[in-house]
Amino acid sequence: MTGPGGPPISGRQPRAVRTALAVLEEVVAAGPGVTAKEISAALRLPPATTYRVLNLLVGDEYLVRLPDLRGFALGRRAARLSPVAVPRPSTAARAVVEHLRGMVRWGVHLAVFDGGRLHLADPDPDHPPSDPDLLARLPQASALGRLLLAEQADWRALVRDLRPVTGATLTDPDELAELLPAVARDGLAAQTGGLRPDRGCLAAAVRSPADRRLVAGLALSGPAGRITDPDPDLVALLRDHADRLGPLLG
Structure with missing residues (x-):
């Protein structure tokens, strides 16, 4: 040029x-x-x-x-x-995320969804998440990405790469298609070992109170074995904080 x-x-x-x-x-x-x-x-x-x-x-x-x-x-x-700035959560929203961090020993990450893309808006500084570019590129491999895919009329439009990152990365489109309806129904997604062999992630949907539109996801990251059968009290705590974030981000 x-x-x-x-x-x-x-x-x-x-x-x-x-x-x-x-x-x-x-x-x-x-x-x-x-x-x-x-x-x-x-x-x-x-x-x-x-x-x-x-x-x-x-x-x-x-x-x-x-x-x-x-x-x-x-x-x-x-x-x-065309610079794209990741939206910075409000002080009140960040306080909710910090409150959850103070209650658990896991990593706590907040992602916002915009235009079919996942943006880490408040990653946990003490528990660094996976590479943001990798999360955006492979939404099927993360719990936060699966929340986003589950809301799409055609999730295949956002999944362009099904290559593995680890031996546990989800790469079967049929398996993903079977998984997503439950994610949409429950507003909860999980992945174990898909991005890091020894780590997993559990994410809850954050929805706008006005129209129930998915605006963000709140995730806990920790040992992969703990994600497979998570503590119900931990799941309830995650959902509670995700619900608190809805009015602040929607």
Whole structure:
């Protein structure tokens, strides 16, 4: 992509610009870690064209390569085009989260849902959660992500990558389809060992009192073995604090 001092635009260049913008849009839609193969298939572009455009965008810092995820994410210059700030919870909402942290020895994380995306709004500083990019990219692998998927008319639109992170990561779409109705019914999701072999997570839905719309998720993270059969009192405590957050976030 040539800067302002480059050569004049030729007749073919507008098409190339549109292709580059379409690739950027697909990276935004798919989330961090989307691969060249996935982009090529989604946009119906020849692989050679896709790789050429990706290399140009990486070279100009609109995209970056993510070696751990084997894909791409927005780079420094793309982030400047439309900065997305994670909403900061109100003082009252943060107080509710802190209150729960003071009552349990587990990690307590608050995520907000916006436009089909998961954003960690208040991660526990004493119990760091999994990589936020990984949580956004693989919603089926986390309890918070499953809350989000369970609310979708078509959850497949948000699940673009079913690769495993650990041996316990959910990768079977049929299994996920069977799981989500219960998550939607109960407003409660769990995962064990899907992101870290020795850790698990239990998440409760936070809903707006006005229309019962899902606005956030409140999660407890702890030993995987404790998630499989959680203490009913702990679940009740999580639900109670999620209910308190509804009026503050909805």
